Amino acid sequence: MGTRDRIVAAAEQVINELGLARATTREIARAAGCSEALLYKHFSRKEDLFHAVLLERMPALTPAVARLSGQVGVATVAENLEEFARAAIAFYRRSLPLSSGLLAEASLLTGFRAMLAETGGGPHLPILLLGAYLREEQKIGRVDADADPDSAAALLLGACHHRSVLGSLVDLGPDDAVAPGLVATLIAGLAPR
Amino acid sequence: MGTRDRIVAAAEQVINELGLARATTREIARAAGCSEALLYKHFSRKEDLFHAVLLERMPALTPAVARLSGQVGVATVAENLEEFARAAIAFYRRSLPLSSGLLAEASLLTGFRAMLAETGGGPHLPILLLGAYLREEQKIGRVDADADPDSAAALLLGACHHRSVLGSLVDLGPDDAVAPGLVATLIAGLAPR
Structure with a gap:
């Protein structure tokens, strides 16, 4: 090293x-x-x-995003999203001491915010990449034509991120158990059929 | 005072x-x-x-949850969820310095975790309460009978929480603009119709 x-x-x-x-x-x-x-x-x-x-x-999210772009039209959308969700929860769990430390102190937050603005990076990028995957699935008819891929990506990654926070504070059982329910709900929606 | x-x-x-x-x-x-x-x-x-x-x-979330339980069968589910989402984002924004501070340091986190276990409180409670609201809407047919209210609640509150984090680090425009897209996507789902 x-x-x-x-x-x-x-x-x-x-x-x-x-x-x-x-x-x-x-x-x-x-x-x-x-x-x-x-x-x-x-x-x-x-x-x-x-x-x-x-x-x-903490590279868990980068390979998961890369893998996703190769899964368009492969397996099922639900399977692909579940695997991604599990990787995302693990990544957010591991990065929590660092990411929460950055948010906790105004001086660190200001410096980090300026650095992200300069480099164009940021924690929103995985949402954009997940949205791009869903848009590709939309093109081949595996996601509804009227769906909003970016909002769907924000919902799924938001729940994964939140889970890492909740699980650090309260005993909620194994993280992996939540991915199927989140994905199934995201796919089916709430509207009466 | x-x-x-x-x-x-x-x-x-x-x-x-x-x-x-x-x-x-x-x-x-x-x-x-x-x-x-x-x-x-x-x-x-x-x-x-x-x-x-x-x-x-930081009382924004408690009255929003209370209000929601009075909205069963009132207005539309989408309108009720949008109003709730806006209140949730504002609450998470305001509580971020405190909540991230708790997560950032192992000793504080351990103490807070023990206190929550003792009192039965915790940041997962709003998800349970939002899930309970959706379950009531399900009973009167305004939410699909097969939907999973708890997963839906985790998706929406997760996205609201995540937004507060993302918005602190990157300029993403006004928070309020995201609620309608999140709610519409949650309601309609991704499955092709």
């Missing part, structure tokens, strides 16, 4: 142990076994380091 | 300004203009104080 990767791994470990507010560059450098100066050579801003942790140490 | 209410108001203010991790009883007592001893007389555990802030200073 190179120095950069060691720093990113150490940052995740320190965030999980101490919380983001106390994950100082000093603590992270110590855990990585390098100097703070070397850390700053790789990550000039703390925000960049946290972003690297999200993207590189 | 009595001492207890002043302490709860001061706690919300300090959490918003400094973040939960730095919202010490010392800071809160100072902002409330009372002694730490007096604060502890009203709130023997910091968790109880944070819970009071959530329930008493």
